[in-house]
Amino acid sequence: MDKYVLITGASSGLGKETAKKLAQEGYRVFAGVRKQEDKEAVEALNPNIEGVFLDVTSDESVNCAFEKISEKTDKLYALVNNAGVALAGPVEYLTIDILKKQFDINVFGAIRVAQKALPLMKKGDARIVNISSMASYGVFPFVSPYCVSKRSLDMFFNSLSVECKMPELKIISIKPGVVKTPIWNKSLDECEKNMEFLCEEGKKKYEKEFAFLTANARKNNDKGLEPAQIAQLVSKVLRVKNPKLSYNAGNDSVFARLLSFLPQSFVNFLIKFGLKKRMGE
Numbered sequence: 001m002d003k004y005v006l007i008t009g010a011s012s013g014l015g016k017e018t019a020k021k022l023a024q025e026g027y028r029v030f031a032g033v034r035k036q037e038d039k040e041a042v043e044a045l046n047p048n049i050e051g052v053f054l055d056v057t058s059d060e061s062v063n064c065a066f067e068k069i070s071e072k073t074d075k076l077y078a079l080v081n082n083a084g085v086a087l088a089g090p091v092e093y094l095t096i097d098i099l100k101k102q103f104d105i106n107v108f109g110a111i112r113v114a115q116k117a118l119p120l121m122k123k124g125d126a127r128i129v130n131i132s133s134m135a136s137y138g139v140f141p142f143v144s145p146y147c148v149s150k151r152s153l154d155m156f157f158n159s160l161s162v163e164c165k166m167p168e169l170k171i172i173s174i175k176p177g178v179v180k181t182p183i184w185n186k187s188l189d190e191c192e193k194n195m196e197f198l199c200e201e202g203k204k205k206y207e208k209e210f211a212f213l214t215a216n217a218r219k220n221n222d223k224g225l226e227p228a229q230i231a232q233l234v235s236k237v238l239r240v241k242n243p244k245l246s247y248n249a250g251n252d253s254v255f256a257r258l259l260s261f262l263p264q265s266f267v268n269f270l271i272k273f274g275l276k277k278r279m280g281e
């Protein structure tokens with residue numbers, strides 16, 4: 001098969017698993033990584049994988065990556081916007097730097113890469129797959145930066161799909177629930193570090209909820225879907241003739257979608273009530 005796919009954030013988790021799966025199926029995969037050791041590790045998975053250095057927050061890095069890609073091909077079949085981080089904290093005390101970082105990677109990064117990819121997608125059938133999240137549906141307390149970033153990602157790309165003068169381009173959002181990947185521990189380490197920088201007043205106000213939620217979220221490392229299940233879904237949306245605009249992956253994601261049909265005031269009540277109950281208040 002001579003179909004080229006670029007996957008961002010392919011050093012671990014869903015990106016790495018997807019690179020492996022697509023390469024096994026015969027796609028030629030450009031796997032976005034940021035470290036030499038990750039390039040070597042991902043290339044060792046399959047000869048169809050070529051690691052490319054790609055930091056989605058840097059114009060220079062993205063330009064260099066596309067120079068490398070253009071040396072190999074002038075036609076990209078698919079871009080999988082997968083690179084992402086999850087940042088959290090109480091809105092009342094969130095620093096603007098945290099918000100900027102969240103958006104730089106999850107939203108502006110995906111747009112930056114897509115803008116470079118689109119000229120290579122002009123000829124014939126092409127696809128952009130965004131790894132969004134069930135968080136895109138809304139309220140998960142203390143994870144607002146992540147939720148808002150995923151909703152924004154979906155909205156930006158939905159606008160693109162309406163505006164774009166490429167009738168054969170298909171843009172698909174995959175919204176996984178919890179998947180067993182390193183994202184949980186990485187994010188929680190960062191969140192706990194950020195909590196340390198909160199003022200005394202902020203710590204006092206939210207310490208209890210935050211400690212409870214972070215302890216719970218650490219357990220997500222060991223539960224939820226396998227990354228291979230998301231890789232399988234990406235493979236499917238690249239293969240089927242008419243993929244849907246949006247896919248939920250996992251019962252928790254389906255549940256989040258169903259909740260989103262209810263009135264916001266009722267959803268907020270349920271979430272507040274549920275949190276208090278689980279915390280034994």
Ligand SMILES: NC(=O)c1ccc[n+]([C@@H]2O[C@H](COP(=O)([O-])OP(=O)(O)OC[C@H]3O[C@@H](n4cnc5c(N)ncnc54)[C@H](OP(=O)(O)O)[C@@H]3O)[C@@H](O)[C@H]2O)c1
Pocket residue numbers: 008009010011012013014015032033034035054055056057081082083084085086105109131132133134175176177178179180181182183184186224
């Ligand atoms: N795991 C879940 O439960 C879950 C659920 C829903 C959605 N998702 C989404 O799935 C995607 C992949 O996450 P994951 O769970 O597989 O976590 P992961 O293993 O932590 O993977 C995140 C990837 O993003 C890369 N990345 C971070 N910042 C980057 C940057 N500035 N430029 C380029 N790459 C960058 C990381 O590279 P480095 O190794 O170089 O940092 C890593 O390869 C994310 O968009 C996440 O929001 C995950």
